[in-house]
Amino acid sequence: MSLTETVSYVVDGLRESYDDPYWWRERVFEFLVGPFHTNVYPGRGGSVRVMDEDWDTLVVLDACREDLFTERASVTDYDDYRTVTSRGSTTREWVRQNFAGGDFGDTVYVTSNPYVSREAGDAFHELIECWMTDFDDERKTVPPEAVVDAAKRAHEEYPDKRVIVHFMQPHHPFIGERELTFAGWQIEGESHGSESEESSDSDDSEPTERQRPYTPWDALWMGRVSKDDLWDAYGDNLTLALDAVDDLLDDIEGRVAITSDHGNMLGERTFPLPLRVYGHPKGIRNEELVEVPWAVRDVGPRRTIRTGETRSVTDSNEDDLEDRLADLGYV
Structure with missing residues (x-):
């Protein structure tokens, strides 16, 4: 945003949300903590550029913490496993840092997350948008089995291309956990009325009665759910995705890398302001958010x-993207 746009954004926000702790905590992370992390310390030095790595198929598990992965996956079953540092703490930031403005004519991207289409819709040989064709209105997400089916078709149709397969899980909504279902996804930068899931975070201030949780992370901050219950549901969502990945690996060949775009925070404190953070706010470089798995398995000959x-x-796809973002609560 330009300086004028930034001032207008802040003034409008103050006018509408001056008494809303949600709004204030977002602005602290947006204008203070995030810029400090990205521009001063620790920055993005040493973070992985996924397109520079050696793989034929890249599986992305959305919002998967590294410690959750090692708890739920048998890492000894992989040919290689290490922890890497992501270039983003939100999907939007990760996509911009890895793909935006790129020319990846050797890559087909199968995505369940609309941000790939919005931020890097012209970067790939083909973009297969499961968020548009396979969104489950009842579960308010793209189920992993739909992504597997699309990924299998992509491998068959494009045998000479690298394929990225982006699952929505373990990102919420947590499938089968109705008591942990809240308003759904929201787009970053919006006021409390359409609260930002992509910038969901928290300090230690008490919520007011006029607020309600928009995400499971907000609910944890507000004391509506326990950390143990949330962690279990988060892990169960990852297990669903890992089962789907196993199904995919039974059907393809080549070197497969499994990673994540970012993690989540469950009340750990950030710096230099020692505030508790929930979810995955933009720009925050705590290890809980940016340390992600990198698991490699060779299944048959390289492609x-x-x-x-x-x-x-296309223009029609852009219209569909806006419609789906609206359905998901982003706009």
Whole structure:
């Protein structure tokens, strides 16, 4: 945003939300903590650029903490396992840092997350948008089995391309956990009325009665759910995704890397302001948010990869993207 736009944004926010702790905590992370982390310390030095790594298929588990992965996955079953540092603490930030403005004609991206389409819709040979074709209105997410089906078709149709397979899980909504279902996804930068899931975070101030939880992380901050129950549901959502990944690996060949775009925080304190953080606010570089798994398994012979042309998302797809973001509560 320009300086004028920033001032207008803050003034409008103050006018509408001056007495709303949700709004204030978001602004602290947006204008103070996040910029300190990205521009001063620790920055993005040493973080992994996923397109520079050696893989034929890259599986992305949305919002998967590294310690959750090692708890739920049998890491000894992989040919190689290490922890890497992500370039973002939200999907939007991760996509911008890894793909935006790129020319990846050797790559097909199968995505359940609309932010890939919004931020890097013209970067790939083909973009397969499961968020548009396979969104489950009842569960308010894209189920992992739909992503597997699309990924299998992509491997068959594009045998000479790298394939990225982006599952929505373990990101909430937690499938099958109705007591942990809240308002759903929201877009970053919005006021409390359409609270930002992508910037969901918390300090130690007490919530007011006029607020309600918009995400499980907000509910944890407000004392509506226990940390243990939330962690278990988070892990169960990851297990669903890992089972789907196993199904996919039974059907493809090549070197498969499994990673995540970012993690989540469950009340750990950040710095330099020692505030508790919940969810995954933009720009925060705590290890709980940016330390992610990198598991590698070789399944059969490597694929021969050839570069092709990139294709932009069409105007009609852009319209559909806006409709789906609205359905998900982003706009």
